[in-house]
Amino acid sequence: MTDRPKYDARWFSAHIDDPSARTLASQVARLIRAGDLVPGDRLPHVRSLAAELRISPGTVSSAWALLKRRGLLVGRGKSGTRVSSPTSLAASLGGLATLGHQLDLRLLYPDPAMLPPLERALTHAARLARLDEYYDRPILPELRAVLEPRWPCASESFVVANGASDALWSTLQSISVPGDRIAVESPSQPQLLTLMTDLGLELVEVAVDERGPVPGSLREALKTRPVAFFYQPQAQVPTGATLRPRRAAELADLLVRWPGTTVVEYDDLNVLAADPLPSLGHRLPGRTVVIRSYEKSYGPDLRLAVVGGPQSVIEGIHAQIRLTRQWTSRILQATLAWLLADPGTTQLLADARDTYRGRLRALADALAERGVVTHASEGFCLWVPVADERAAVERLAAHGVLVFPGSGCYPHHARAHIRIATSRLDGDYEELADIVRHARQTL
Numbered sequence: 001m002t003d004r005p006k007y008d009a010r011w012f013s014a015h016i017d018d019p020s021a022r023t024l025a026s027q028v029a030r031l032i033r034a035g036d037l038v039p040g041d042r043l044p045h046v047r048s049l050a051a052e053l054r055i056s057p058g059t060v061s062s063a064w065a066l067l068k069r070r071g072l073l074v075g076r077g078k079s080g081t082r083v084s085s086p087t088s089l090a091a092s093l094g095g096l097a098t099l100g101h102q103l104d105l106r107l108l109y110p111d112p113a114m115l116p117p118l119e120r121a122l123t124h125a126a127r128l129a130r131l132d133e134y135y136d137r138p139i140l141p142e143l144r145a146v147l148e149p150r151w152p153c154a155s156e157s158f159v160v161a162n163g164a165s166d167a168l169w170s171t172l173q174s175i176s177v178p179g180d181r182i183a184v185e186s187p188s189q190p191q192l193l194t195l196m197t198d199l200g201l202e203l204v205e206v207a208v209d210e211r212g213p214v215p216g217s218l219r220e221a222l223k224t225r226p227v228a229f230f231y232q233p234q235a236q237v238p239t240g241a242t243l244r245p246r247r248a249a250e251l252a253d254l255l256v257r258w259p260g261t262t263v264v265e266y267d268d269l270n271v272l273a274a275d276p277l278p279s280l281g282h283r284l285p286g287r288t289v290v291i292r293s294y295e296k297s298y299g300p301d302l303r304l305a306v307v308g309g310p311q312s313v314i315e316g317i318h319a320q321i322r323l324t325r326q327w328t329s330r331i332l333q334a335t336l337a338w339l340l341a342d343p344g345t346t347q348l349l350a351d352a353r354d355t356y357r358g359r360l361r362a363l364a365d366a367l368a369e370r371g372v373v374t375h376a377s378e379g380f381c382l383w384v385p386v387a388d389e390r391a392a393v394e395r396l397a398a399h400g401v402l403v404f405p406g407s408g409c410y411p412h413h414a415r416a417h418i419r420i421a422t423s424r425l426d427g428d429y430e431e432l433a434d435i436v437r438h439a440r441q442t443l
Contacts, residue, residue, distance in 0.1 A: 008048075009044040009049045009051070009053075012028075012052070013052045019053040022063070022066065028072075029072055032083055037083050042080050042081070043080075043081045043083075046081075058178040058202075068194070068198060071084055107421060110380075111424050114348075114352035116348050116349065120338070120342075121342070124334065124335070125335040138159035138317075140330055140334060140337065142334060143160065143306075146340045147337075152265075152278075156311040157310070157315070158308045159307050159321065160304060160306050160307075161307060161317075161321060162304070164293035167291045168195060170317045171317055172195075172264075173317075173320050174316030175227060175289075175313060179200060182201045182229075183224075184196065184204065185213055186207060186410050186411050187238055187406065187417070188237070188238075188411070189232075192230075193411055204224050205221070206221050206231070210240075213247075213251060222257075227262065232266050234277055238383045238419045240382065240383060241375070242378060244278070248278045259287070261287070262313070263288040264289050268293040269380070271297050271350070272297050272349065272356055273378045274353060274378060277290075288310075289308070291305055293305040298349075304336050356422075359422045359423070360422040361377065364376065364377075364382055366430050367433045367436060367437070372436060381420060381421050381423075382422060383406065385416065386440050388416060389416040390405070392416075392418055392439045395439040396418070396439045399439070404420075405419075
């Protein structure tokens, strides 16, 4: 795999007849199928190709998004877009596709033993009236009644989406158009960065430290006039950062000067993180959208996320959902409402939160004893700096441990890290810490 494009923007320009998004996608697909472009070939950067073709960068981004949906391209933005291969998906999930390893610590999945039982909740939900009719309301009233008192900030309206990614996709579809900029934490969740790029958005990096987004970095990002600022207030993936009140006040002071930027808060752990969500919506109530996913806490197959925010924004999100999915299952909404109100479920999840925190801190403490510093105190993963990311991933794999390569977590300027999932890690912390230290020391 080459580090520079085999063909520059001028070569592509000579092979493109009509530089519309769909035609560009079609003609690049033809080059791939003809073998002119082969797996691993890097494409020119979006801006350089757009300048050569005399079209907008958003048009090129839209074309690349179409090809990614067909599985022909992988990657994003300044980190590089390449021709895909049959192993690209496996590589994006962990760098290796080897089977038979003893410990897979790549994916941030909940522990099945920590999820609440669904039988009683589903039985209750199945008795809901008028399930044989179509539905056009954004949220089941019973769910709103139990959600609203515990929502992190006052919200005018709510809508339910089919999971966290669907919620973010619908939100960004309603507030942006291709070519808009979005300020986003760097590093962040790879699948969410890809979703934003596929929508044709230009990602503007905002640095993160252990207290959350860095004010100076956000200040610079806001100068580009982004349509939105996306961040995770607690147990940030991948760093584990949690926004502190003083930092939240600094961010709000900056954002209040840029009224055209919508704040999008993304919370996929909710009750599994101990601290109350420090929402910017208290200072910016008419501009803050909160996305809260219930997949990791109450069950992946519930596929539910709730979006709360200004009525005008929620109406736009609801319109997107009605256009494409019509509505989110009332049975699942009623199931979640029952679980949220059930004292037994609340206690079970409080115990799960303590268990997850204990697992994360046990590995963090073992690493710290060996001179490997991490900063997370909540969440499902640790973010470990390394000198050579690829070598570290390969050496860990040689010891039977699969981890996620951190470069995929950056919108543009990647730095060498590995992400270690701790949510299903139960014991052997000292042995794992020794393996991680060895992988870093023998680079």
